[in-house]
Amino acid sequence: MMIKISPSMLSCDFSKIGEEAEKIAQAGADMLHLDVMDGHFVPNITFGAPVIKSIRNRSDIVFDVHLMISDPLKYAEAFIKAGADILTFHVESDSDVKVTIDKIRSLSCKVGLSVKPNTPVEEVFPYLDVIDMVLIMTVEPGFGGQSFMSGMTEKISLLKKKLLETGKTVDIQVDGGINEETVAVAAQAGANVFVAGSAVFGAESYKEAISLLRRNAEICCL
Ligand code: DX5
Numbered sequence: 001m002m003i004k005i006s007p008s009m010l011s012c013d014f015s016k017i018g019e020e021a022e023k024i025a026q027a028g029a030d031m032l033h034l035d036v037m038d039g040h041f042v043p044n045i046t047f048g049a050p051v052i053k054s055i056r057n058r059s060d061i062v063f064d065v066h067l068m069i070s071d072p073l074k075y076a077e078a079f080i081k082a083g084a085d086i087l088t089f090h091v092e093s094d095s096d097v098k099v100t101i102d103k104i105r106s107l108s109c110k111v112g113l114s115v116k117p118n119t120p121v122e123e124v125f126p127y128l129d130v131i132d133m134v135l136i137m138t139v140e141p142g143f144g145g146q147s148f149m150s151g152m153t154e155k156i157s158l159l160k161k162k163l164l165e166t167g168k169t170v171d172i173q174v175d176g177g178i179n180e181e182t183v184a185v186a187a188q189a190g191a192n193v194f195v196a197g198s199a200v201f202g203a204e205s206y207k208e209a210i211s212l213l214r215r216n217a218e219i220c221c222l
């Protein structure tokens with residue numbers, strides 16, 4: 001599977017989010033990870049569809065929208081209209097999983113399904129034929145800058161094994177505490193899409209930070 005780096009805008013300077021998005025695209029990222037939090041599904045509030053829509057005017061990069069909201073079914077269409085290319089929601093949300101997947105697909109958008117650290121990865125298995133990506137959270141969702149939970153590698157390996165056995169091509173994304181070291185651990189276990197917030201935005205050069213993550217992920221997959 002192709003390695004993809006998706007910097008999380010959660011760690012950028014929100015007063016210039018459009019410029020930051022352009023800089024990330026120019027720095028060689030494959031996707032832009034946009035964390036939407038509603039203060040209910042997670043104990044933090046970020047931004048919604050209108051903000052994503054205005055960033056959309058600044059770049060053509062793939063918008064990887066991560067919904068940490070209680071009712072993704074209700075808002076899916078608004079996020080797709082705002083410019084999401086792949087819309088990821090949580091299996092733990094209040095919306096019906098299959099109905100939400102169908103809704104997103106019917107609007108010609110890619111679908112990701114996510115599990116929080118305490119949720120078994122087996123919960124996504126029934127949907128592997130109808131989704132494009134599984135997001136395995138490697139921290140409790142809600143905040144950037146937390147440490148990678150190494151116990152999550154088992155979930156990554158289990159999913160990778162299932163995908164190989166069944167011959168399905170679904171991306172495995174990891175999000176939370178990804179840095180130049182943990183990216184290799186996650187890649188070794190089978191992940192191929194890496195979200196990184198503080199590791200990219202905390203670096204002096206976005207370009208170097210993205211290249212380093214890519215290089216360290218690739219070494220494991222040769
Ligand atoms: C956390 C978000 C992440 C976060 C990652 O709930 O889903 O995308 O921005 O930030 P880092 O890479 O700093 O852990």
Ligand code: ZN
Nearest residue numbers: 035066175195
């Ligand atoms: Zn995220």
